[in-house]
Every structure is written in structure tokens, then in C-alpha cells.
Amino acid sequence: MQSTSLHYEWPAILHDPSGRRQSKPRSKGRTMVLDKGIGLHAFEDLLTTAGEYIDILKFGFGTSPLYPLPVIRSKIDLAVKNGITVIPGGTLLETAVRLDVVPGFLRQILALGFTGIEVSDGTINLDRGLRNDLIRDAKGLGLQVYTEYGKKLFGSRINVDDFAATAEQDLACGAEMVTVEGRESGIGVGLFDERGDCRSDDLSHILNAVPNLDRILWEAPLKEQQVALIKSLGPDVHLGNVAPHDVVTLESMRRGLRSDTFELQQVPFNDYMI
Template identity: 70%
Template sequence: MEKMNSVWPQELCDPSGRRQAKPRTKGCTMVIDKGLGLHAFTDLLSTSGEYIDIVKFGFGTAPLYPLAIIRSKIKLAKEHGITVIPGGTLLEAAVKQDLVHGFFRQVMSLGFTGVEVSDGTIELSRSLRSDLIRNAASLGLRVFTEYGKKLFGSRINVFDFASTAETDWACGAEFVTVEARESGKGVGLFDEHGSFRDGELSHIQSAVPNLDCVLWEAPLKDQQVSLIQAFGPHVHLGNIPTQDVITLETMRRGLRSDTFDLQRVSVTEYMI
């Protein structure tokens, strides 16, 4: 368990008693950065850096930053023990433009420590998907793959997801992410209101054996609560908005009413 601010009793910092210190293997939080400036990014890490495990520069935003800014952001993230990756859409664009080699060259030059391999917008053959995973892993990058299409109304094929995940892990992927976009609505597990589609989560639970290596995109609070209730505080969650990092951490620790029952029962008995 991580050492918290000594001003507060340890039990109040983590009433669940289950949060790991970084580098975490359980309960990782991936944050989506949609274009924060350097000062805002610095503020984010100074307040919430301890609770962030992965920062993704969303979509294809990475090439649009001034080089000095993106280098500074990557350096800051690494100083806080955070894996930093470009969005999977950028690699999809590199595939479409036949610029995969240039993509990886720049990823390494800038100091990124991971990549996301996805096919949310393009069609990616199984052989090319496997090659991209192996190539990234051979460069020493952490590999996060993504399953699902970004098209509104797209659904999860549970058995295809299970098969894809198994092959991705065998090729060197660390986590397989379930697509939900940054909106959390009308894609994958979620309907147009952002609610879980009936039965889909339980179907995945029964079909996928290694859920410890699944990261669930869940940008909305009710989605996060439902996944924590289903899998516990150790569930890996992604596409968390930057302003919601500490809020999510309170839910993981039982410091918010939605997950208050995660708290351990105190051994102290109070006499009235």
C-alpha cells in the first residue's frame, strides 16, 4: 500500500485497504489528454499524478503539439512514473498512409513509453495487427491494444473479442482495451445514454478468462461505479477525463457514497 499524507490517519486515506503503490499491477487508471497546455498538464500531475498510471494523448493529437511542448509533457509524465502513449487513431493513420516506420521512429525519438494498437476506424488484418504488436514490443514499448469500432451503434462480438484478446496477449500486448470512445455513449458495451447494454458485461465475464489484463474505457461516472462494483477496485479503467482522476480514486478507495461499502469494517467498537 502506498504511503499517504501523514496528516490524515492511514485508514482514512484508503478505507478499502487495497490500493497498490505505483508501479501498479492492479487498478490502473488511464487518462485521456485531449489537448492540455503545459501549465494545465503540470497542474494535473502535481495534484493527481500519484493516481494516474497511463496518459494517452487522444486521437491523433500528438503531431499537432509544438515539439518543445510535447517533449516537456512526456518528460513530466515519466518523472511521475506514468506511461505515456499516443492515441491509437494516429497509428491507424500511419497504417493508412503507409508511414508505420516513421510513426515508430518518432514515437521513440519523442520518448513515448507505450503505444496503442487499434482498428477503431480502419480495417486491420490479423497478421498486420500481430506484426504491429510485436514490432512495438521489440522496441521496448508497452503495448495496449483496443477492441471495437468507433462507429456509433457498434457492438461487441463477445467471442471475437475473446479470440482477439488471446492472440493480442500472445503477441506481446499488456492490456486489451474495450472501446467506448471519449463519450462513453452508443459504442461497445454502452447504449446511446451511456448505460450498459443488457447482458453484455456478464457475457464478456464468462467468455474472457484473463480479465486482469482487460482495460475498460469508462469516461462516465456511472460506468466507473458499475465496473468497480462488478470487478472491485482493482479493475483497470481508461479514457478517464483529466478533471475526474481524484474523483475516480475516491470511488476505488470507498471514499464516495457510490462505493462506500468497499471500506473495511473497523475493529474498534464504540460504546454509546
């Protein structure tokens, strides 16, 4: 008996009803995923399922030295092969600054195959001169630099004028993007209040004060925060601290494939529902 196989495809419009999503390497609508220690097999599954939708992967906080070297090398290699920029958490660099081992930190970053770093001062204080040096030194080594603005202390708010000035100087020194601190919780810090709701007045002030919004990445780990920023800035907003299990969900919202952002669909409404 002759076997037959049928090849089915989704109608093209169903992949992206918004008609706006870029393929990688993207300059718009980048997604940064926070890896807090998932295993190698789960990591492989993540990239198999959602690698096309991940632009930046951050090994959270100071976790990078805690991995067995073969494991972290394998994760970095897999991510790079999937066109993903891989960076350690900013807390690790802050620790290296505090302990005066930045040259050793940078050597190991390069040896492991990381393709970028995060320069932050969420826990320590970095003077402007040192911040400039860190950005320029890492850039000179061929690393992409993602800086971060904001403190991790609960209740910390954004000083809009200071943020605008910091972002301008970071970008002038060679930073790829500037991240707005939101922590992994998204609660009581930066743009978000103690319930995790977006402070709309603060967001409006930032949008009016910061000229390079296309190079700002917003840490927004919670779904409602992601929805609020997509609705305010559009599906091309850069979003970070996304949990691995939320990557496909976020991509569906960017494309208008979830009811929360259904209005993003760039197709005429029919007179009837199917």
C-alpha cells in the same frame, strides 16, 4: 517571539478505507487518462495534484503531431518522471497504417520519448497478420503495447467470442493490456448503450468468456460507468479514457471514499454516526 509549527496527518485508514489500493507501479486498478490537449501548465498542475493516481496517459486520437515539439516533449518527460506510461492515441497509428508511414511513426515515437503505443482498428480494418506484426515490432523496440478492441461507429456492439479470441491473440503476441472501446463520450458504443448505460448482459457474457480479465482495460469516461464497473469487478478494475479533472474523483471511488462505493470500506461499522 519563538514561532512554532504543528505537523498534522490524516489518520492512516482515511487514505484508503478499502485497504486494497496498490502504490505505483501498479498491476491492479490502473487508470488511463485521456489528454485531449490541455496546456503545459494545466498538465503540470494535474501531475502535481493527481500524478500518483495516473498509470497511463494517452494523447487522444491523432493529436500528437499537432503540438509544438518542445511542448509535447515536456509533457512526455513530466509524465515519465511521475511513473506514467505515455502513449499516442490509436487513431494516429491507424492513420500511419493507412498512409503507409509506420516506420516513420515508430521512429518519432521513440525520439519523443513515448513509452508505449496503442494498436487499434476502431476506424480502419487491420488483418490479423498486420496486427500481430505491429504488436511484435513495437514490443521489440521496447515499447509497451496496449491494444484496443471495438469500432468507434455509433451503435457498434461487442462480439464477445471475437473479443475473447482477439484478446487472447493480442496478449500472446506481447500486448500489455487489451482495451475495450468506449470512445471519449462513452455513449452508444461497445459496452454502453445510447444513454451511456452499461449493458449488463454484455458485461456478464464478457466476464464468462474472457479468461484474462486482469489484463482488460475498460474505457469508461462517465462517472456512472466507472461506478458500475467498480461494483461489478471491484476497485482493482482497469479503467480508461478518464478525464483529467475526474482522476481524484475516480480514485476516491476506488477507495470507498465516495457514497457511490462506500460499501468498499473494509472497516467495521460503528453503532453510531459521527
